[in-house]
Amino acid sequence: MAKTAxxxxxxxxxxxxxxxCDNKLLFDRLGIPVAVHALRAYDETEGIDLLVIVxxxxxxxxxxxxxxxxxxxxxxxxTVGGDTRMESVLNGVRVVPNDYDFIAIGDGAxxxxxxxxxxxxxxxxxxxxAAALGMYLTDTIKEVADGKIQRTIPRDVLVGIQTPQVFRxxxxxxxxxxxxxxxxxxxxxxxIYEHYGKTVVLVEGRRDNIKITVPEDIAIFLALMxxxx
Numbered sequence: 304m305a306k307t308a309x310x311x312x313x314x315x316x317x318x319x320x321x322x323x324c325d326n327k328l329l330f331d332r333l334g335i336p337v338a339v340h341a342l343r344a345y346d347e348t349e350g351i352d353l354l355v356i357v358x359x360x361x362x363x364x365x366x367x368x369x370x371x372x373x374x375x376x377x378x379x380x381x382t383v384g385g386d387t388r389m390e391s392v393l394n395g396v397r398v399v400p401n402d403y404d405f406i407a408i409g410d411g412a413x414x415x416x417x418x419x420x421x422x423x424x425x426x427x428x429x430x431x432x433a434a435a436l437g438m439y440l441t442d443t444i445k446e447v448a449d450g451k452i453q454r455t456i457p458r459d460v461l462v463g464i465q466t467p468q469v470f471r472x473x474x475x476x477x478x479x480x481x482x483x484x485x486x487x488x489x490x491x492x493x494x495i496y497e498h499y500g501k502t503v504v505l506v507e508g509r510r511d512n513i514k515i516t517v518p519e520d521i522a523i524f525l526a527l528m529x530x531x532x
Contacts, residue, residue, distance in 0.1 A: 304350055304429075305350075305404040305405050305429045306352055306402060306403045306404050306405070307350055307351055307352055307353075307403065307404065307405040307406065307407055307425060307429075307469075308351070308352060308353040308354070308355055308399040308400075308403045308405075308406050308407070308472075309345040309348075309351045309353070309354050309355065309406075309407045309408075309409055309421075309467070310355045310357065310392060310395035310396055310399070310406055310407070310408050310409070311338070311341060311342060311345065311354065311355065311356050311357065311395075311409045311410070311411050312357050312384070312388060312391055312392060312395070312408070312409070312410055312411060313328050313338050313356055313357060313358040313362075313366065313384075313411035313412075314357050314358050314359055314383075314384025314385075314388075314391040326362075327412060327515050327516075327520075327521070328358075328411045328412055328515075329362075329365070330515075330521060332524075332525065332528065335373070336369075337411070337412065337414045337515060337524070338356075338366075338369075338411035338412070338414070339369060339373050340414035340415070341409060341410065341411050341412075341413055341414050341416055342354065342356070342369065342373070342375060342411070343373065343375070344416045344417060344418050344421060345407070345409060345416075345418075345421060345467075346375050346376055346377050347418045348418040348421040348422055348425070349418075349422065350422060350425045350426075351377065351407065351421070351425075352377065352378075352403070353377065353378050353379075353380070353399065353400075353403065354375065354377050354378065354379040354380070355379075355380045355381075355382065355395045355396075355398060355399060356369075356379065356380070356381045356382070356395075356411070357382055357383070357384045357391045357392065357394055357395040358381060358382075358383070358384060359383070359384060360383045363381050363382075363383065366381045367379075367381050380398055382394055382395060382398050387488060388490065388491075389479065389482065389483070389488060389489055389492075389495075390483065392408055392479070392492060393476075393479045393480070393483065395408075396408075396472065396475060396476055396479070397476070399472060403472050404471065404472060405425070405428060405429060405469060405470065405471055405472055406469070406470055406472050406475060407421065407424065407425060407428070407467040407468070407469045408466060408467060408468045408469075408470070408492050409421075409466045409467045409468075410466045410514055412514050412515045412516065413465065413466060413512055413513065413514050413515075414515070414524060415511055415512055415513060415524070415527060415528075416466070416467070416512055417509075417512075420436055420467075420506070420508050420509065420512065421467050423436075423506050424436050424467045424468070424469050424506045425467075425469055427469070427504050427506045428469025428470065428504075429469075430504075431502070431504040432470070432471050432474070432501075432502075433468075433469065433470050433471070433474075433493070433496055433501060433502065433503040433504065434468070434469045434503060434504040434505070434506055435464055435465070435466075435467075435468040435469075435491075435492075435493045435503050435504075435505060435506065436464075436465040436466060436467055436468070436506050436507075436508040436512070437462040437463060437464045437465050437505050437506070437507065437508060438462065438463050438465065438507065438508055438509065438510055438512075439458070439459070439461070439462055439463075439507070440458045440461045440462065440463055441458070441510075442458070443455060443458060444456045444458055444461055462505060464491055464493060465508050465512050465514070466491075468491065468492045468493055468503075470492065470496070474501075475492070475495075478495050478496065478499050478501070479492075479495055481499070482495050482498065511527050513527070
């Protein structure tokens with residue numbers, strides 16, 4: 304089993320929440336913040352040896368207290384993010400010790416991720432070198448220009464990408480550092496690999512592994528949690 308660290312991105316500003324809550328990752332349901340649901344899933348996953356949380360500077364003490372407050376068992380490091388998601392992930396990966404072989408990059412804003420899906424993505428990444436969780440789209444997808452439909456895109460080749468995404472630590476550092484130096488910017492980590500001609504294996508996940516991004520997602524999250532209880 305390869306030595307693996309999980310890097311959880313919890314540094315977003317929540318600008319698309321339109322003031323509906325102060326910080327989506329700290330939105331509290333029954334005493335448990337959104338980010339803690341994700342943190343617990345990674346903590347419970349066999350094969351994850353270290354947890355790295357990347358957050359805003361003023362929230363570092365808040366996340367540090369989560370370990371004791373919520374009984375997180377694994378070693379945990381909290382570090383400060385950057386100006387973009389890519390920079391935040393890179394900051395997190397940089398604090399992972401050199402004796403770690405792989406990293407599993409996750410989102411604190413995906414509170415419904417399950418340890419089974421994390422484990423499946425780990426195993427695919429360990430075997431192939433790079434893997435990402437995602438779901439094939441079910442809606443019919445149209446390309447639009449100037450408010451007019453141009454064409455239908457075959458949905459059998461379209462995937463909504465999720466996290467975790469698993470990579471060899473050294474290779475990820477090399478490619479991400481190269482991307483930063485060249486001024487490239489990517490919204491997910493698999494895109495970095497695509498850009499440099501690397502293969503990323505897809506692991507099929509669940510539709511309810513939602514990422515809380517806009518105010519409506521909070522309502523969806525609450526409804527899904529009630530269904531699970």
